[in-house]
Amino acid sequence: NAGVMQNPRHLVRRRGQEARLRCSPMKGHSHVYWYRQLPEEGLKFMVYLQKENIIDESGMPKERFSAEFPKEGPSILRIQQVVRGDSAAYFCASSPRPLSTVPYEQYFGPGTRLTVT
């Protein structure tokens, strides 16, 4: 069972372009979480999705950011019209059940490092 996979691992975009970050959860996991880590900062929650549904997007910027987790395929974090301030590491995590249920399980991917030039 492969771990959580994210691609690309590194992504360079010019200001104004679109960035698409992909996350493939572990097999059997239907819960996906996206986090952003700005330089010298801890990880900040962005969005929680469960197959085809957005459960909590309270950490997502109101504009330019969107996330989906379709029935088939990976979860996608999409950033439109990127700006330099979007440069960060974006981590995805998956779990087989809600985090507050027993037993607790959550696994993190290696992250995608986005650089906006």
Next chain:
Amino acid sequence: KQEVTQIPAALSVPEGENLVLNCSFTDSAIYNLQWFRQDPGKGLTSLLLIQSSQREQTSGRLNASLDKSSGRSTLYIAASQPGDSATYLCAVVNRDDKIIFGKGTRLHILP
């Protein structure tokens, strides 16, 4: 709103010393608390997980304690080694299924 604070932000100690990293959180209604290690430019490695009903967990040279009522956790590293140099992140899982991270402590072990 849950906030997680880690002190100190950075720490340098000579090899062989024992050390303590601190983490505090404002809302004691947590489900669990985790300590992670992050190497530069890398992902997260889970070190220790403490359920809200537990007081401590141990793994090798690492020991983490949890005092939920006072909103504090400590990570104790015994006999530090240069390979322990990394950023250590504390994170709590809230009852609303969110993980809230601290900003981390950057640890540098001097050979």
